[in-house]
Amino acid sequence: MPHRDDSVETIHQELTAFARRARATAARMHPELSLVSYTLLAHLDDQQGCRATDLAAHYCLDKSTVSRQIAALEKLGFVERRVDPDDHRVQVLHPTEKGAQTLANVTASRRQAFQERLADWDEADLDRFASYLARYNATQESRD
Template sequence: MVTGPAENLERELAVLLRRSRAISRETARSVHPELEPEAYSLLVRLDDVGSARPSDLAAFFGIGKPTLSRQVQLLERLGFLERAADPDDGRAVLLTLSPTGLEQVHAARQARRQRLHDRLASWDDADMAQLADLLARFNASII
């Protein structure tokens, strides 16, 4: 069977996505044994933006409010999230990482970065920069 660049790319992306899901599960479980990758993603997003309304998080991830609500409840029960009234709209709620959540997310993100660094130790900076540029270009094309 003859394959071309598009078929090779599709195959490699499939492998990357499978491995990425496995790494995400491992990373989430390193934060807490009950944590699913989707809930870990919420923690990462809050670490990136500081605080957010639940509706904004649901829109960002493309998930329904009931799904988000279940994940938020778990994260609150585990002590990783805090709720506060939105100062711009008293009817709305803002979610932020608790000190424990912040500590756990930072530790998990650092460990994940270190694993990536270790795996790419033999790569030169130009190759890493090229891959990052190509991935950014690809990601921008699928929005």
């Protein structure tokens, strides 16, 4: 079934090509918030706060990596820690006002860059592309 193979090969190559560039592009656009920091902060914002361990599990990162990333975000004043009164081992992490503001700015400008890149796509194509990506990643997540 050669056609199917070709499609899979293209998806493989194009996703790889994207992955190669994403970090660098993110860093160029937002020196103050790396791709990883951005993602973690966005998750905190989205979840209304969570634990470091949850972040590690969700993003398949080592807890030490998360610990250091959070330490950096805290140093920048973007995140605050609240010790869980029920379990003193646990720190519940929340974006600060400043963190939420910076996140909103970065999100807006990232979204704008994407908008520009996708400006000449019609809505049906955008919609299908979005759902394909979501479907693809959902499969991936269940394997990680």
